[in-house]
Amino acid sequence: MKVLALDTACAACSAAVLDGDAIVAERFEAMARGQTEALMPMVSAVMEDARIAFDALDLVAVTTGPGSFTGVRTGLAAARGIALGCGAPVAGVTTLEAVARRALGRLETRPPVTLVALTTGRAELYVQRFDAGGAPLDAAAAVLPETLAAALADGRLFVAGDGAERLREIVGTEAGCSFAKGPGLPHAAEVARIGAARGAAAARAGGPPQPVYLYPPRAIPPAAGRGLAP
Known part of the structure; x- marks a missing residue:
């Protein structure tokens, strides 16, 4: 193919x-x-x-x-x-799946659960968990990184994605989870x-693939009778 x-x-x-x-x-x-x-x-x-x-x-x-x-x-x-x-x-x-599969493919021994975290340009991260084969375990979501602190204490968790560094900063070096190397994109x-x-x-x-949005677009239409702000 x-x-x-x-x-x-x-x-x-x-x-x-x-x-x-x-x-x-x-x-x-x-x-x-x-x-x-x-x-x-x-x-x-x-x-x-x-x-x-x-x-x-x-x-x-x-x-x-x-x-x-x-x-x-x-x-x-x-x-x-x-x-x-x-x-x-x-x-x-x-x-999220693309990042999970690439990170898992570089490991000799795959962890049971991988958490992919991608930056959003906002306070939240896009996150989703995957099994050892790269199949999703839950739906993708946009969450504040602080809400993941308890999950990151699980030593079985492997974290990948360009948002991983933000999570590492929150939990510190004592976290039980491990972090993927590389840019995570x-x-x-x-x-x-x-x-x-x-x-x-x-x-x-x-059929044709559809976009996956967890936020609405940031563009805000002007009020009736008003032009776009400069």
Whole structure:
């Protein structure tokens, strides 16, 4: 299976191509802004590196959030446009699952429970728990990090994601849990692997992926009769 995967949902932009069981091309760049401008040149680069034509793709995979409102929409729009042009289905993968699977894949011994925590740009963190195989144990939620202190005392818990450092600061070095190394952001290479494992048929049957928002957008429409504030 040939898969093109994209991620622009959080504080990075990445694209990757999977051919069979191998990632044959990938690009990743951390960035707080600018994903809209960076994505398509990155897609062109990985497709050229992989030497795969767009019409040879079997699947396009993309992160669906939670993340920034603009970033999620950027990735979904690009994935749908590419898929429409090449006739491939689109598979959606949450940012939290992508981070969980990548962190677990780097471990020799997998913990029974992994907590993924992603920053939101607000006081809360996006969090979700996953089992040793990377399957979700509960629904994603936006919570204040202080509310997780009791759970972090559990020595079986493994914490991943770019919000992990905030949790480490709260519980200190005496916490019983362990923390993943690395930036803890979604990566298109993992999105490609997850999409391929689910298969093109499942993506077609499931229909177009929908964005995952745990907050409403921050944009506030102007009051009637008033223009936008500068």
